[in-house]
Amino acid sequence: MKKADVxxxxxxxxxxxxxxxxxxxxxxxxxxxxxxxxxNPKKALQFAKKAAYFPIRSTYLEGARLAKYCCxxxxxxxxxxxxxxxxxxxKLLCARCAAKDQKKSIRGIDQEGTIASRxxxxxxxxxxxxxxxxxxxxxxxxxTENEKDYWGYSAAPTLAIKWWRELPTLSTES
Numbered sequence: 226m227k228k229a230d231v232x233x234x235x236x237x238x239x240x241x242x243x244x245x246x247x248x249x250x251x252x253x254x255x256x257x258x259x260x261x262x263x264x265n266p267k268k269a270l271q272f273a274k275k276a277a278y279f280p281i282r283s284t285y286l287e288g289a290r291l292a293k294y295c296c297x298x299x300x301x302x303x304x305x306x307x308x309x310x311x312x313x314x315x316k317l318l319c320a321r322c323a324a325k326d327q328k329k330s331i332r333g334i335d336q337e338g339t340i341a342s343r344x345x346x347x348x349x350x351x352x353x354x355x356x357x358x359x360x361x362x363x364x365x366x367x368x369t370e371n372e373k374d375y376w377g378y379s380a381a382p383t384l385a386i387k388w389w390r391e392l393p394t395l396s397t398e399s
Contacts, residue, residue: 226251237261238383242273278382281370285384289372298322301396305338305389307363308375315375317366319396327361337390338365365389 231248234241240259246266260269282288295302296319307323308315318373320338324331332342341354357366367376367385376385 228385235383235387239273239276240383243277246270246273279383280384285388286368286370286372289368289370291368291372293317293372294366294368296322296396298326299396303393304396305392305394306366307360308366310359310362310364310378315341315366318363320348320360322393322395323360323363329361331360334394336394338394 226248227348228248231241231244234244236258242256242258242260245258249256254264256266256270258266258269258353260273260293263269263272280287294306294317297304297316298318299322301319301322304319306317306319308317318326320331320334331340334365335356337358340360342357343355353376364378365386367381367389368374369376369385376382
């Protein structure tokens with residue numbers, strides 16, 4: 226096993242912890258990485274094994290067609306999409322169409338797809354706001370590798386979140 230097999234995963238992810246342990250084992254060493262609040266590497270590995278998700282292909286959604294991953298209102302593609310929470314089949318909308326549908330402002334939306342949601346307190350130069358990736362009842366649409374379903378909002382693996390965050394936030398088509 227090579228170190229590159231480990232470093233292709235984000236250091237704080239469950240996948241990294243599992244791969245790091247395998248790399249350590251291949252060198253005759255015990256696990257040594259901690260995970261979140263777990264400082265004991267063996268316990269961290271047990272927890273990470275339950276949470277880790279490894280893509281079917283070498284890279285998440287590599288070679289996927291995602292023909293249906295487009296805004297159902299304006300037809301925008303190649304950008305972040307949101308889906309209505311707890312609906313099947315979900316209606317996919319781009320940020321602009323989701324904001325219009327929910328009568329919400331997306332002013333200040335950033336590259337990660339987050340917007341200011343509620344004030345947390347004052348700083349010397351104004352208010353600090355908590356940020357969210359939800360637009361009203363719409364949550365990020367993170368496709369599973371079968372290309373038919375979407376990850377649950379709190380069940381998505383790190384790789385799916387990373388894939389979504391790397392998409393352009395706003396479509397240039399609409």
